[in-house]
Amino acid sequence: MWQSNRRYTRFLPPRPSSSETINQALANFVVQAYVPMKIVEHESFRHLMQLLNPQYEVPSRTTVRARIDQQYDDAKKSLLSSLQGSTSVALTTDSWTSNATEAYLTVTAHYIKEDWSMESRILMTRAMPERHTGENLAIRLKDCVDEFGLKGRVVACVHDNARNMDLAGRLCPDWQDLPCFDHTLQLCVKPVMDIPSVADVMSRARKIVGHFRHSTTMTAELRSRRVVMQLPDHDLIQDVPTRWNSSQMMLQRLVEQRRVVTDILLNPRLTGKRDRGLLLTDAEWEIAGDVASALQDLTEATNNMCSDTHVSSSEIYPVVCGLLINSLGCSSDDSALISRVKETLRDELKRRFRPYESETAASIPVVTSLLDIRYKRLNFLTPELKNKTRTALEGMMEEVPLRVHTRDDSQQPPTKRPRFSFLITSPTEATNHEDELDAYMRVNCESDGDPLVWWCEHRQRFPTIAHVAQKLLSVPSTSVPSERVFSKTGRLVTKARNRISHKLVDKVIFLTK
Known part of the structure; x- marks a missing residue:
């Protein structure tokens, strides 16, 4: 058949692309699609390329690898140039084990560019065969900082709360060490899941979800019956132990589909006598619904804080204090169990985030709230703590190097010196750091505004504060970018591809971002 297809290649339009252009595109395809390089040796692939361009000679694996190396070198050079133009960079990091039982360490960089757009890049995904001790992790982080020319410009590193990561942070005094918001929130929720009545309902809920997900017949019946019952077209969710919000979503979805789940489990034609015992009692259904509702706002916070494309660290303490005061406040309608759930969450949030302590008020997340036009009033703090935050920002402003303030490039310089140009014409014009901060605080808040857009428009008016804002607003609230x-790497490093070199893994992951 392939022989006969060659007769039709003469009708194809000529391909102007050079062999080198196609080689580069082929290397990019291997990287972006996570396909093995040996695809170039597959007979069907070679036939396809022959059909598309008879003059093109499919390269060897060595050639494709060389092009990937070249693309990596070019991309890394471009990134180094971009990083050099940034005043500061924030990092996230995490370690993990691949499907091929190989350990890796990932580091990502986050910074705000000159045009005030947020940039996030993967710096490295390197094999780490040595023990993951705090000392070894610290050495790897310092080596990464040196490799990418970031020494003295890293403002903070965000990671999970593992002991080895905490130790690594303490061994890197050149930058601030910040815990992952999502991971800390998970630690706060864990004691709730350990309450006996909640734990029992969670266990039974997992069995129900597993019963449906492991049977194609039950799943098909579930989908057909919910259409008849006019329920939302949602499948049941199985929770993941490392993601607490998946447990809340599992309960919420199960309660949503209660009618159809009950209908099927009580049907003797579909469910055996032994499996009918899976069905929750009315009291257990009530617990499932109440716990799902109590954790709803925490799930929303978790999902919203995972982005690496917008400012998030400034929202940490507005969210934490909002949860404490509003979402987890006592209500006369709460059952004894839900009162205990809320009390447990309040205690854990206060213990782990320490929102009302002086040290916290001077921390990077709270200072970023002051720099965020949405939260700069710091309504979640007492007047005393607000002063602590302001003092911390003033100290950072004092560290900003003196530089000549230039006017906006879009404004044409005057052709004639204005009369009495030395006079103060605007009461809000800043003459020193304190005046500049006072003028900034007089600006109205914008609850729906984008802080980066706002600072791009007002950086000339508040140059010193803008310098600090560009430095701190880049700090992510979570280590999710590394996670x-x-x-990605799970699709690349599999048991079937366990011989892929560590250097190639690093380069492919670097190029896919």
């Missing part, structure tokens, strides 16, 4: 690499 997202796990799923």
Whole structure:
């Protein structure tokens, strides 16, 4: 058949692309699609390329690898140039084990560019065969900082709350060490899941979800019946132990589909006598619904804080204090169990985030709230703590190097010196750091505004504060950017591809971002 297809290649339009252009595109395809390089040796692939361009000679694996190396070198050079133009950089990091039982360490960089757009890049995904001690992790982080020319410009590193990561942070005094918001929130929720009545309902809920997910017949019946019952077209969710919000979502979805789940489990034609015992009692259904509702706002906070494309660290303490005061406040309608759930969450949030302590008020997340036009009033703090935050910002402003303030490039310089140009014409014009901060605080808040857009428009008016804002607003609230690499690399490093070199893994993951 392939022989006969060659007769039709003469009708194809000529391909102007050079062989080198196609080689580069082929290397990019291998990287972006996570396909093995040996695809170039597959007979069907070679036939396809022959059909598309008879003049093109499919390269060897060595050639494709060389092009990937070249693309990596070019991309890294471009990134180094971009990083050199940034005043500061924030990092996230995490370690993990691949499907091929190989350990890796990932580091990502986050910074605000000159045009005030947020940039996030993967710096490295390197094999780490040595023990993951705090000392070894600290050495790897310092080596990464040196490799990318970031020494003295890293403002903070965000990671999970593992002991080895905490130790690594303490061994890197050149930058601030910040815990992951999502991971800390998970630690706050864990004691709730350990309450006996909640734990029992969670266990039974997992069995129900597993019963449906492991049977194609039950799943098909579930989908057909919910259409008849006019329920939302949602499948049941199985929770993941490392993601507490998946447990809340599992309960919420199960309660949503209660009618159809009950209908099927009580049907003797579909469910055996032994499996009918899976069905929750009315009291257990009530617990499932109440716990799902109590944790709803925490799930929303977790999902919203995972982005690496917008400012998030400034929202940490507005969210924490909002949860404490509003979402987890006592209500006369709460059952004894829900009162205990809320009390447990309040105690854990206060213990782990320490929102009402002086040290916290001077921390990077709270100072970023002051720099965020949405939260700069710091309504979640007492007047005393607000002063602590302001003092911390003033100290950072004092560290900003003196530089000549230039006017906006879009404004044309005057052709004639204005009369009495030395006079103070605007009451809000800043003459020193304190005046500049006072003028900034007089600006109205914008609850729906984008802080980066706002600072891009007002950086000339508040140059010193803008310098600090550009430095701190880049700090992410979570280490999720590093964790997202796990799923990418899981598609690349599999048991079937366990011989892929560590250097190639690093380069492919670097190029996919």
